Amino acid sequence: MLNTERPDTAAASLLEGNVVILTDGTPFVLIAPTTFYSLLQSPEDYYEGYLIGTLIRWLRYAFLLVALLLPSGYVAILTYHQEMIPTNLLISVARSREQIPFPALVEALIMESTFEALREAGIRLPKNIGSAVSIVGALVIGQAAVSAGIVSAPMVMVVAITGIASFLIPRYNAAITLRILRFPIMFLAGTLGLVGIMLALLTIIIHMCTLRSFGVPYLQPLAPIRNSELKDTIIRAPWWSLKKRPHWTGDYNKFRQSNGQKPSPGKGNE
Amino acid sequence: MMKQAKISPIQMALLMNPAIAATVLLLVPSITAKQAEQDSWISPIWASVIGFFVVFIAYQLNKLFPEESIIEYSEYILGKFLGKLISAAFLFFYLHITGIIVREYGEFVSATSLFNTPMTVIIGSMVLVCSFAVLGGPEVIGRVSEIIVPVVMLLYIIIFILLIKDLEVKNMFPIMEKGIKPSLMGSIVPQSWFSEFILISFFLPFVKDKKKGMKWGMISVCSVMILMVLTNIMNLFLFGKLTASLTYPVMVAARYISIADFLEHLESIVMAIWIAGTFIKITVFYFILSLGIAQWLKLSDYRPIVLPIGFLILLQGLWSAGDLQELSHYLATTGAVYILSFQVPIPVILLLIATIRNKIQQGKGNKQNEAPVNH
Secondary structure: OEEEOOHHHHHHHHHHOOEEEEOOOOOOEEEEOOOHHHHHOOHHHHOOOHHHHHHHHHHHHHHHHHHHHHHHHHHHHHHOOHHHOOHHHHHHHHHHOOOOOOOHHHHHHHHHHHHHHHHHHHHHOOHHHHHHHHHHHHHHHHHHHHHOOOOOHHHHHHHHHHHHHHHOOOOHHHHHHHHHHHHHHHHHHHHHOHHHHHHHHHHHHHHHHHOEEOOEEOOOOOOOOOHHHHHHOOOOOOHHHOOEOOOOOOOOOOEOOOOOOOOOOOOOOO | OOOOOOEOHHHHHHHHHHHHHHHHHHHHHHHHHHHHHHHOOOHHHHHHHHHHHHHHHHHHHHHHOOOOOHHHHHHHHHOHHHHHHHHHHHHHHHHHHHHHHHHHHHHHHHHHOOOOOOHHHHHHHHHHHHHHHHHHOHHHHHHHHHHHHHHHHHHHHHHHHHHHHHOOHHHHOOOOOOOOHHHHHHOHHHHHHHHHHHHHHHHHHHEOOHHHHHHHHHHHHHHHHHHHHHHHHHHHHHHHHHHHHOOOHHHHHHHHOEEOOOEEOOHHHHHHHHHHHHHHHHHHHHHHHHHHHHHHOOOOOOHHHHHHHHHHHHHHHHHOOOOHHHHHHHHHHHHHHHHHHHHOHHHHHHHHHHHHHHHHHHHHHHHHHHHHHHO
16 A cells, blocks of 8 residues: 555545545555555656656656665676676776775675665754764765775765665655665675576566555556556656556546547637 | 466467577577578578467367366376376476576576586576466466566667677578578477477466467467577677587677677676576476476465475486586487477377367267257
């Protein structure tokens, strides 16, 4: 189930034919059923033009992968597949790693867990101290650790990009899963290289394929494929083309808006 | 329990595609090129004939027994003892084949990236992941392939496009210099792969829309054929007669890609593609093996025996060959005949006997129906 505080999300879900559950004493409503893609959609997608909405959505999908795989990919490439990096880049990475006492995996684990700790600390603290913590964190992680030779500068970059990427996911419950999954994937990358990452990805895909939410396959509409519904997942199709409700909820009343919504220049006699 | 899960015909087609093509893409170019030389791109077209034939037979058998797999109906057709014997042979054959596939995967991974990791770890981790998918059942396998196959295809086509710069069309000529024979000879090994389409007879009982099953089966064969032709053309244009002497031509081809001094050494992408493809291939074979054994022993559910079978597959993978040379040689020589002899004649004989028995029974039935009228 999805939870939301926003009335517009709840209204849009109702329009799609989902069930919205209101409970006394909480600002959140529950939306059922949930699919994987509804976790990645943000209401802002629908307020902009469809081209902008689509691009933002693609950015989000891309950074979903980054948030999940960047540290482990970095570890795997540095440990097992150095030949993949262009030579110049490899030299500069190697130079920055020269003085680091740890293997890439340990380095990544230290940095990632420090980052997660900082993030949790930032949430708990009141706003005024929170910013102080983030300054200390940025200084400690970014500057001091590099100059002390404990971690390499590229690693700091990797962790920072991963951190930013994980903020792109609009739902907390999806983002936290990514944060948790990142660690086992890093271990696999450190032991089996890219093969390990592939195995981890495959396992995640298998798991998501077995899931169902109130009878709806979790990865719907990508697997099983529903061509007509892909236009609201892969791209954000223009409003006027989203006539039908998703089929898993729309059996009762298929259409959510009437025909002929596409804007066009008026005919001569009108 | 087992019969409830349903997959769509498209899922079946997407699932069968890597189940055949995955290992093919790496090994076939060099094997066909040995026999067919510059005609190696024609060989898959000949070989696909057997694919179409096998799908046709599987579909006809499925029409007669819409809810059963080949293990179950061989008993109806041949009687209890012979049927059990044939399906046991079939199952042992699949155990062996799955072992070989797993070993191919292990050899590939250990040759390209994990040089020092023991084979047991490489194979074992893969079999474990596959067993998760098998435990999920046909629906899950279908969905996984729906996600993975398009991505794999896309990456593969991207590699092909990036290679266009280096391709030499001249390598293709003269077409059919020594007549049709070399390309036919080269098609024998791909034929053995195409005959693996008989696996479709295990999935047809799960397909929702039976009528479309045939159509999508054929589309699947077509797609595999196109993929193989593309692969062979790519390697032919790139390496010419060198192809035959390379073990993994596609891998070497990916090494050629160099664009803007940045996109280099894309063999890791080939590896990723290949791992995903082989994953589906192993899963399909693994699933069929578990399902077949469960049906053979008349178990109500196949899930409890999945993990033990995984262990057997792991052992088979370790024992099936000493090293890659042995494996490749085996596949190019005796293996082809071995695989073909199991997957084509048995279903054909089954179909023949079934149709004859049906005719006889219909004849009897008609006589019985007519009998009262005559009285």
